[in-house]
Amino acid sequence: MRSHVPGRPRRSVSIPGPAARRAFAVSLVLAACLTTSPALAATAQAPARDGSAAGLDRYYRQHLGWGSCVKGPADTAGRDLDKAGVQCADLTVPLDYADPAGRTTTVAMSRLKATDTRHRIGSILLNNGGPGGPSVESPPDVRKAMKDVGARYDIIGFDPRFVGRSTPLDCGWPVGVAWFSAGTSRAAFDRQVTLQKSLADKCRAAGASVLPHISTRNTARDMDVIRGALGERKISYLGYSYGTYLGTVYTQMFPGRYDRVVLDGAINPGDYRPRLLKGSERENEKALSDWAAWAAERHDTYGLGRTRAEVLATVDRVVAASARSPLTVGVGADAFRIDDSQVPVLLFTGIGDDADPTRAFLGEQLSVLHMAAEGAAPTTLSPRFAATLRYMLHGGAEPSGVQLAIICGDVAAPHDPQLYWRDIERNRAAHPLFGPLTNNIGPCAFWDRPREEPTQVRRDVSALIVAATGDPRTTYKGSVELHSLLPSSRLVTLEGANRHALFGRYGNTCVDNEVNRYLATGKLPTKDQTCVKQAG
Template identity: 75%
Template sequence: MAHGQHGGKSGPLGAGRRRGRGRWYAVAPALAATVVAACVPAAYAAAPPAPAAAAAPAQGAGDGLDRYHRQRLAWGSCVKGPDDTAGRDLDRAGVSCADVTVPLDYADPRGRTITVAVSRLKATDTRRRIGAVLLNNGGPGGTAVESPPHIRKAMKQVGTRYDIVGFDPRFVGRSTPLDCGWPVGTAWLSAGSGRAGFDRQVALQKDLADKCRAAGASVLAHISTRNTARDMDVIRGALGERKISYLGYSYGTYLGTVYTQMFPGRYDRVVLDGAVAPGDYKARLMQGAEPENERALSDWAAWAAGRHDAHGLGRTRAEVLATVEGIVAASARGTLTVGAAPEVFRLDDTQVPLILFMGIADDTDKARTALAEQVSALAKAAQGRPAPLSPDFAQLLRYALTGEQAATGGVQAAIICGDVGAPRDPEVYWRDIERSRAAHPLFGPLTNNINPCAFWDRPREELTRVRRDAAVLIVAATGDPRTTYRSSAGLHELLPSSKLITVENANRHGLYGEYGNGCVDGEVNAYLATGKLPKEDRTCSTASPSSSSSFSSSD
């Protein structure tokens, strides 16, 4: 699940928009996580969490991992080749990069190894240095090597007191790669309007799973959130840190929660932005979040209605939504053609809902304008008129509909499917789609659709359960259509020592350092500066100015 406007790929999480940090948010359903259930399954709440452990066990003691924890990292330039503009930007920002060696299989630490790419922007206020903070931007499959300069800016004065460390999880980005050779950038599509479209999806999803199995036969069993958490602990050890702080967005909140459960006593300050409760993490990540997505679309429609003269989509909310319905209906009758030679795209009713879904996880004027431009182009195509594309829309379509970002889509599926099992029988999905279609005709066939996990090998490990309390800071928006507020509140209940910062009436996925909300940024930075959680949960208004702050440079 990914968020904000920086890049990363947040699976349907934040999906498909470039973010300020230069990463893509995957389009999967957003764990970005995402998955939202109305309540926490009994399995996760059966026993009260144990108290958080106070002391960190010895690094790698007795588990054969000592050599990994004690490795010396060769910090140097982030540039990987002559065309690596991102690497040059990092070098100019004072960031250093290295590769951390980790075992492919933690059950066989003397066996095959892989590398995890890390970057570091060192603390400049060394006298008052707090430690290192590790970053994850979501996805699954999002990168974070490029993120330290952006986070340093968001952290304001306290940023100078941390080593800010980004990493690309195993098989993501600059780490040891996996490319499944997919013809598309994402597997997360709608079932369409009828059985024929669903049957095509079954064939496609099986083919995508088969391609990943062929390309990654020797590694797929070792791609999982629990192994990424183990890699994080190796990074901690290689950095020479007894404890490490953590900032995770979207899916990264699930990863952070897993780390607290697997490595109690080895973390310091933990911020989880757009949090997902572990019980909501499943193969169909967005199943159950249809109401939040419909509300976000409706709110965008009201915004667009007020700008009819600019976008021509309708003068009322109802008229704009009718335009959207007309586009979807036209894509069911025949493909919509957008763009012009040499770059032309054709979209059907399995793809159009995804484009709409990807555009509603950000309620800033900039993001809403981009979606209005996209819908305007689709409306022209639905009428058989020429539909030119903006550069950003063309980039989004290349990501979603071509193999340009196939590596990201394949790794995202590998992580999700490596974590959780899925129903095998296509008829289970078809029944769910048909049940949801009446109430949720646009998003139900998307959130309930079959995906590669139906054809994946079963996970090697069980999902992580929350059995330990953790004093973490959770940040959530009430209208988040990716990791829903219900899910963030569910995680808060599972962790009694946590505190929850709520932004009211925001259809936004990803808040800290991205949304310009001074209340959120101030609360997070005060916690990072002092290590003290707020005394009570806090509610922030969407009108909070970005300049406000609840801590001073002397903290």
């Protein structure tokens, strides 16, 4: 059941685009300034007595119609949420916070209510990263990660505006990801320029009326409406990856309206930009090298080399072969051609986690690619590998484009393709594999400039920051820098792990205990804490 602001017409925004396609096959991680409108600034800086801003009371005071999470007969995720005791509702928010009487859109929410009501702490809001990551389905997993303290919170998931179960944006992209390598030649880069411009054009055609309103700052405004609609004076927050940037933005825009804040795998806001992974080349090379050592110990399984150096040399040969001519892998309907713009994406995705199952999957993929590079006849792919390639090259069931729409709506990107090419060439000598990936051009180069300036960190926040020293996505350096920007924060460091996002996901008891102790007591550690990777 959709909630609605009483006394106003139902004018939710609908986004034209193709109907939902098949279920997601796999998740691949990414991976002149404008003057802020006074009206937009007022929504964050001029709170009324109930915590809302002038003209927004009807949104903050709206009734949430909590009920079943099932959206239709094929909604198995919704049925699972119902079985877990989760309730769902839709929140109405203004499309444009500078025009609260104008068009609206909906934000999907979920709630797993506290069971220890006698010791209830409040509500905790979740964001899984992305940008564009949904979290409506996350409360049961987070309740489990929070152990005993989870029963003391209402755990609130939400899909940010135009994501997932919220009113969706669909750019109708023919690929599942917009983030590829520039490859090994100028011709490969020029093909990327053409592709990335076409992706931006598709988004502009599909959602021109809403693209200016898709941004982190507007998602933060939606979060504060969630807080108000829940009847909470303050709300706690757990954010992973990009969710740490979103959480930081919320604390800067809405001081005094948050309670306990956990930022896991943090981004330094000064580094947040369309080429978000630029500067992470060394961390990714270290993660790849560690994986190569792991694969070398399993040469009899994968056939990639008996030493770290031999495995890395095999990787280089695979990339070089894919640059000469695309590698054909798989047969029949699951036959794919993979070139030097795509092989690095598979490598990058596979080294984001140092757990054995993730490493084994990358070993499987490189074994297949190696055989193709050596001229072997294609063989049947595993269902998982076929699904990965199908999604990367042809897209999945869910609407496409919102992740880049958020980033492009936050920070302006350089428009000149030659600038990207110069950056790629400067980085190629030191980082031949990942430099052309992290410095490549993307759709934001062909996007309109954002309506607002990026958020600046000017207020201290007593948050708990969690980070792994070998994080190849949001580097440890970024977490340390955010910690320095927030002097009252504390940093929990996990040493020896090449892993992105830790709490409740990596199985490190020390990290999980530190987070849960903070969530239970509201008291940060007296000093920064260090945990070590557990054996096995």
